[in-house]
Amino acid sequence: MKTLNEDFDGWWEILAKYRKRDIEARNLYGDQLVLERFADYRGKDWPGKETGVHYYVRLENNVYVGMREARDPVSNRRARFAEFPIYDLDKKEVDTAVE
DSSP states (O other), rough: OEEEEETTTHHSSSSSSTSOOOHHHHHTTTSSBBEEEEEETOOOSSSOOOEEEEEEEEEETSEEEEEEOOOTTOOOOOSSSOOOEETTTTEEEEEEOOO
């Protein structure tokens, strides 16, 4: 099994623009083990309120962390940085980690 840091390494370590960014999901849950991975290209199965979360994982503490390519609200172009939303299944709460 991989940790969240290992699973999201493609974004957080390989892509230079994320290495020094303060990402809430990485700070809070980076050492948690990933129990399940989900890829939903429709972006509809994410348990949180955000739309367009195409990849997400369930961690050992029952928290979901996703990756979503944000859109600029005015031009609808893809934003420079992705968002990594957090959904705590036990608390039924959503924390939006906008990066």
